[in-house]
Amino acid sequence: MAKAVVLLSVGRNPVSGRARMARAETRAIEMAVASFGREDVFGLHASPEISPVLREYLGLGLACIEHVQTRPGEDALPSLMERLRQIGPDLVFCGQAAETGRASGIVAYACADALQSPVIANVLSVTREGNDFLVVQGMGKGRHRQLRGPSPVVLAVDAVQDGAPIPSMANIRAGRIDVTHAAGNVAPTTSPALDVRPARVRPKKSFRGTSSTTRGSGVEHLDPESAAERILDYLRINNIIQ
Amino acid sequence: MSGNQREADFAPLPAPGTILRRNPRDERSQRRRAPIQTHAPRRALDEVLIIEDAEIWIAAFLAGEGEGGLALADRDLLTAARSLAGPKGGVLAIVRDMPDGVSSAKELAMAGADRVILLGGADTPDCQAENIGKVAGDFGARHVLFTEDAVSGDVARRLAMRFNETPASRVRHLTQQAVICEFDGGTREVHMSPPRVILLPPDYTNAAAEARLREARVVRHVDPVQVDLPGWSIGQVITPPASSMPLREADFVVSAGAGVSDWTRFRMLASHLNAAIGGSRVVCDQGDLPRDRQVGASGVQVDARAYLAFGISGAPQHLEGIQACQHVISVNTDPKANIVSRANLAICADAQAVMGAMIGKLEAANG
Numbered sequence: 078m079a080k081a082v083v084l085l086s087v088g089r090n091p092v093s094g095r096a097r098m099a100r101a102e103t104r105a106i107e108m109a110v111a112s113f114g115r116e117d118v119f120g121l122h123a124s125p126e127i128s129p130v131l132r133e134y135l136g137l138g139l140a141c142i143e144h145v146q147t148r149p150g151e152d153a154l155p156s157l158m159e160r161l162r163q164i165g166p167d168l169v170f171c172g173q174a175a176e177t178g179r180a181s182g183i184v185a186y187a188c189a190d191a192l193q194s195p196v197i198a199n200v201l202s203v204t205r206e207g208n209d210f211l212v213v214q215g216m217g218k219g220r221h222r223q224l225r226g227p228s229p230v231v232l233a234v235d236a237v238q239d240g241a242p243i244p245s246m247a248n249i250r251a252g253r254i255d256v257t258h259a260a261g262n263v264a265p266t267t268s269p270a271l272d273v274r275p276a277r278v279r280p281k282k283s284f285r286g287t288s289s290t291t292r293g294s295g296v297e298h299l300d301p302e303s304a305a306e307r308i309l310d311y312l313r314i315n316n317i318i319q
Numbered sequence: 320m321s322g323n324q325r326e327a328d329f330a331p332l333p334a335p336g337t338i339l340r341r342n343p344r345d346e347r348s349q350r351r352r353a354p355i356q357t358h359a360p361r362r363a364l365d366e367v368l369i370i371e372d373a374e375i376w377i378a379a380f381l382a383g384e385g386e387g388g389l390a391l392a393d394r395d396l397l398t399a400a401r402s403l404a405g406p407k408g409g410v411l412a413i414v415r416d417m418p419d420g421v422s423s424a425k426e427l428a429m430a431g432a433d434r435v436i437l438l439g440g441a442d443t444p445d446c447q448a449e450n451i452g453k454v455a456g457d458f459g460a461r462h463v464l465f466t467e468d469a470v471s472g473d474v475a476r477r478l479a480m481r482f483n484e485t486p487a488s489r490v491r492h493l494t495q496q497a498v499i500c501e502f503d504g505g506t507r508e509v510h511m512s513p514p515r516v517i518l519l520p521p522d523y524t525n526a527a528a529e530a531r532l533r534e535a536r537v538v539r540h541v542d543p544v545q546v547d548l549p550g551w552s553i554g555q556v557i558t559p560p561a562s563s564m565p566l567r568e569a570d571f572v573v574s575a576g577a578g579v580s581d582w583t584r585f586r587m588l589a590s591h592l593n594a595a596i597g598g599s600r601v602v603c604d605q606g607d608l609p610r611d612r613q614v615g616a617s618g619v620q621v622d623a624r625a626y627l628a629f630g631i632s633g634a635p636q637h638l639e640g641i642q643a644c645q646h647v648i649s650v651n652t653d654p655k656a657n658i659v660s661r662a663n664l665a666i667c668a669d670a671q672a673v674m675g676a677m678i679g680k681l682e683a684a685n686g
Binding site for chain 1: 395444445468469470472476477479480486487488489491492499500501502503504505507508511521522523524525548549550551553554555556558561564565568569592593624627642643645646647648650654659660661662663664665666667669675676677679680681
């Protein structure tokens with residue numbers, strides 16, 4: 078029986094800083110449940126303690142979340158990988174990048190390394206076609222491509238900006254969270270101490286117009302025909318239109 | 320003789336009855352100024368600076384398509400690599416293939432590339448990561464820089480896995496000694512020594528590019544390794560029409576403000592230009608455009624290369640939404656409107672008439 082695992086993390090509201098469901102992971106759960114059905118998908122989360130956000134994830138249609146309890150200060154990745162190796166899932170879904178911490182987006186690649194399977198980044202959608210999976214991968218600027226292939230594969234799901242799904246209370250009550258302890262045969266590695274400081278305001282790239290900042294002085298007064306010509310020339314010179 | 324030396328060593332004693340004073344201005348003028356370290360005297364751009372044995376190599380992976388020369392993101396990446404390499408370092412520009420022949424070779428040289436490496440092999444990210452890793456190993460490159468976007472980011476993380484390290488992503492500041500990255504979504508930052516793989520976000524600010532012509536010697540990287548996705552077939556990259564694209568992903572946006580009254584003409588122009596449609600808050604409030612087309616602080620932050628605004632005055636909230644746009648063109652009847660100071664091309668004319676004229680010219684050009 079095909080199985081799918083969704084790696085879950087606790088997200089962070091960019092404005093208020095409150096813990097929330099990570100956007101990419103909610104997308105991942107929707108995709109996984111749609112292509113595997115509720116019973117064959119389960120969530121996997123590793124942290125020292127259970128966050129109330131995990132229960133919200135249950136409300137999106139997961140029947141079960143496994144919480145791998147790690148020691149405080151321990152790097153969660155090795156025990157997560159060890160558990161994944163034991164399960165041997167067909168598909169692993171995870172978010173493209175975390176919403177907290179360094180958000181380096183390396184987890185999907187570490188999973189793929191642990192399971193010796195390929196990894197596909199920026200996944201927009203997945204559909205199941207018999208034994209194969211049809212994956213749509215985003216390539217930036219609205220471009221995308223289709224990939225078709227067999228499991229096992231690790232999918233890093235792109236976050237969607239608009240609209241968080243609303244967890245259903247019935248699903249939260251029906252789902253369960255199983256707690257397991259970090260596997261004993263993994264030597265606990267402490268995550269390296271990071272030099273974290275409050276953010277400073279740093280310059281960002283900004284584009285400035287070339288017309289003068291003095292009001293009204295950079296304007297070209299043209300009749301419609303020559304204005305149209307001028308605009309189209311500008312667009313062609315800068316390779317915006319052919 | 321010994322008496323003379325003693326006189327030179329010690330300042331003469333003040334005459335009895337005078338106060339010993341220091342004259343700071345005099346001391347300052349006596350102090351010899353250290354010569355300012357200028358690593359390269361500014362010479363004319365036709366003199367090529369050649370680096371044979373670089374102290375350190377910094378590689379930069381340029382993923383740009385190369386249509387119409389070097390992409391802006393790639394140019395920025397090379398500038399960052401150049402300033403990281405320092406005066407005695409060299410910059411390797413790793414490209415998939417030479418984009419446009421001679422003109423772009425010159426552009427790479429201007430942007431600060433000492434060597435250009437043509438990466439062979441397949442187009443898959445795994446294959447590229449493997450080959451970039453090989454190049455970095457051959458040259459002993461200290462860092463490999465990538466733009467943090469969908470395609471390059473994928474390659475970069477695969478390379479970091481090969482180096483068995485965590486890449487530096489969401490970089491705010493980068494020097495040879497330290498890299499500062501965003502932490503917890505930008506509310507905090509983490510300082511660390513730079514890893515080998517560094518991802519620079521598209522809005523990373525660079526020091527000014529040096530005005531030197533570098534060599535950009537093309538090195539064909541022989542014997543590319545083939546790595547493929549076993550059992551997976553990869554389809555062609557599809558670019559959807561701009562009309563079906565979310566506004567924040569569009570590369571070219573045509574936008575309407577209160578000065579637009581002919582909406583059929585506006586939509587027709589957008590489809591002729593293959594541009595996504597956007598609008599100011601006013602037109603979305605009036606119901607002329609759906610809410611998801613609103614550009615600005617309470618709408619969408621546009622990431623387009625070009626933004627063509629009709630009848631938009633440019634409220635600060637609206638201008639916030641177009642911060643990332645490289646080219647802004649405005650057509651407005653008010654020559655004193657706010658958007659004029661932001662626009663690269665500001666035209667004072669009636670929007671309806673200009674839209675009509677543009678449609679006419681585009682239809683004539685397309686036959």
